[in-house]
Amino acid sequence: MTDAELVALAVAARNGLVLPADTPARAWWVFPPAGEEANYALVELGGPNGAVGVAAVERRTGSLLSSTRLPGQERHVVFDEAGALELAGHPAGRARLVWAPSRQTASPLYPLWEVRGTSTSPGTVYVDLAGRTWPRLDPGGPGGGPPPDLSPSG
Numbered sequence: 001m002t003d004a005e006l007v008a009l010a011v012a013a014r015n016g017l018v019l020p021a022d023t024p025a026r027a028w029w030v031f032p033p034a035g036e037e038a039n040y041a042l043v044e045l046g047g048p049n050g051a052v053g054v055a056a057v058e059r060r061t062g063s064l065l066s067s068t069r070l071p072g073q074e075r076h077v078v079f080d081e082a083g084a085l086e087l088a089g090h091p092a093g094r095a096r097l098v099w100a101p102s103r104q105t106a107s108p109l110y111p112l113w114e115v116r117g118t119s120t121s122p123g124t125v126y127v128d129l130a131g132r133t134w135p136r137l138d139p140g141g142p143g144g145g146p147p148p149d150l151s152p153s154g
Helices: 003-016 081-088
Strands: 023-031 038-049 048-057 064-069 094-098 112-116 124-127
Touching: 003 023, 003 038, 003 048, 003 064, 038 124, 081 094, 081 112
Parallel strands: 023 094
Antiparallel strands: 023 038, 038 048, 048 064, 094 112, 112 124
16 A cells, blocks of 8 residues: 555546546545455545545545545544544554444445554544544444443443
8 A cells, every 4th residue: 555546546536526636635545444455545635624525435446435525614534543542542552544334434435543552551442533432333234233221320
């Protein structure tokens, strides 16, 4: 996985969303939760004040898996790896974007940061793009995953 690949996938995203060639882009690799090789790139298009588009671009073919235009009023990916580590409470850990259909996210445009702790602070936590933390990814689909525990704690 190279920076050159990310640049090529950003071009594919711009073309797919019919945006000018000079539209700024940021891109991240997105992995399956248990995988070591990225499946696609998440490409955010627009300047520092707001995204005008976002696309999930398949790594090998450059085809758009999903994409949408945005109003350009805010960033789509609001915080980076360091922000995810901080939100997860593992500032010395490692973070990467992951996606699989789950109750936390059904769209490849909304991957989660998978944050792995260290030997002194072990564990894995998921942080969605809105900054909410999750202890695990629950299977998606109708009735996917266990029902929430609504009993009073006490």
